[in-house]
Amino acid sequence: MVSVLFNLLIVIATFFFMEGVAWFTHKYVMHGFLWVLHKDHHQKEPGFFEKNDAFFLIFAIPSFLCLYFGATRNIGWLASIGTGILIYGIAYFLVHDVIIHQRFKWFTRSQNRYIKVLRWAHKMHHKHLGKEDGESFGMLIVAKKYWDKVKRDEQIATSHASSSHH
Incomplete structure (x- = not known):
């Protein structure tokens, strides 16, 4: 039982650690030396697939290797690290x-x-078409300023809705 809980904690810790890895990779790798792969995500080109989709494979490799060697060598x-990734x-x-780009209309x-905050923060990230001057590089953890903006918008919408009923 202790082993199961320990491994579960590793899965959870890895999941949260990956937000930091994703932020760092997005800011310094995707908007850095691998901009050539990420550029078409900011400057849309025709077609469903993007060069940016290669990052799916780049991130899948360590997960696969951890899962494979962890399972085959009973580690x-x-x-658990592979599962968290x-x-x-x-x-x-x-x-x-x-949810954000709606490449799949689910x-x-x-x-x-x-969801509104995630979309707004990502919209602010995409307002920068080049690799410089970006903002909001994370995915699941969003800065307070985006929460505040969405909350203000909701309050304005609510006040407009209630004033139109009077």
Whole structure:
């Protein structure tokens, strides 16, 4: 039982650690020396696939290797790291490709505040078409200023709705 809890904690810790890895990679690698792969994500080109999609494979490799060697060599903590990376990858795909960019039309009209904040922060990231002067490089953890902006917008919408009824 202790081993299961320990491995579960590793999965959870890895998941949260990956947000930092994603932020760092996005800011310094994607907007740095691998801009050649990320550029078409900011400057849309025709077609469904982007060169930027290669990052899916780049992040999948360590997950696969940890899962493979952890499982085949019975190293629970290593498999747990691979699982945490995998779960973060799934969350990243759902948040980035499904919810934010709506490359898959599964959730298109959410009124959830967290979803609105994620979309706004990412919109602010994409207002910069070049690799310089970017902002909001994370995915799941969003700066307070974006929360404040969405909250203000909701308050304005509520006050307009209530004043139009009078």
